[in-house]
Amino acid sequence: MSCRWDGDNKQILSSLCMHCGDPDFTPVFDDMENVGCCRYEPVFTLFEIYKMVRDGDDDFFMNHIYHHPKRRIFPYEILVEAQVDDRFYRSEEQEKYRKWLANASTRYRAVDFKMTYSICSFFVSGKGCGLPPRYKTSICRSFVCHTIEDQAAEETRQQLKTWQRSIIEEAESFNRVHQEQLQARGWNLIDHPDQVLTYLKMLPSGGRQA
Numbered sequence: 206m207s208c209r210w211d212g213d214n215k216q217i218l219s220s221l222c223m224h225c226g227d228p229d230f231t232p233v234f235d236d237m238e239n240v241g242c243c244r245y246e247p248v249f250t251l252f253e254i255y256k257m258v259r260d261g262d263d264d265f266f267m268n269h270i271y272h273h274p275k276r277r278i279f280p281y282e283i284l285v286e287a288q289v290d291d292r293f294y295r296s297e298e299q300e301k302y303r304k305w306l307a308n309a310s311t312r313y314r315a316v317d318f319k320m321t322y323s324i325c326s327f328f329v330s331g332k333g334c335g336l337p338p339r340y341k342t343s344i345c346r347s348f349v350c351h352t353i354e355d356q357a358a359e360e361t362r363q364q365l366k367t368w369q370r371s372i373i374e375e376a377e378s379f380n381r382v383h384q385e386q387l388q389a390r391g392w393n394l395i396d397h398p399d400q401v402l403t404y405l406k407m408l409p410s411g412g413r414q415a
């Protein structure tokens with residue numbers, strides 16, 4: 206089986222990722238590094254932020270996520286934009302991108318197109334993800350590409366689905382409960398980062414209740 210479960214960090218790992226051959230993630234130019242699915246713009250939710258402050262890593266959160274030069278802060282999550290190859294901004298590429306973006310039914314093509322020119326800001330050349338595994342987003346910990354899925358036996362596919370569900374449900378239920386609690390207090394990450402961090406820090410282990 207090419208996939209395994211890392212129970213400490215609750216993530217799915219695959220030996221195939223080191224030499225990714227998935228056509229969806231093939232670099233557009235020969236001089237671009239093959240980074241597999243790490244072309245994504247990770248979104249750090251309250252769940253990942255909770256794990257950082259729970260571990261006493263407030264400085265890591267502030268320095269590497271909240272003040273990241275490519276971050277976009279939303280009320281309850283922070284997106285870190287990818288590094289985009291300059292060739293994406295050439296007029297021919299931009300024309301295609303804008304055309305797809307303008308139409309709701311082709312918007313996904315625009316996103317996929319831009320992704321082929323992008324590398325996640327946390328990717329470390331020749332190594333892989335530069336984040337401590339426990340702080341990776343639920344998408345990064347659960348994503349499995351078509352190539353891996355297609356090669357897996359039926360039993361493995363079912364196992365992958367179970368792992369994926371448990372990763373996503375844990376993060377989503379945490380975010381639902383604690384976003385509501387923070388909204389009730391009138392706090393958000395844009396205007397009240399200190400209050401949000403203090404709130405998350407005060408949660409009992411497991412973060413189940415406010």
Ligand code: SF4
Pocket residue numbers: 242243244245246247325326327328329333334335336341342345
């Ligand atoms: S955060 Fe890490 S695992 Fe997720 S896309 Fe970026 S480099 Fe890859």
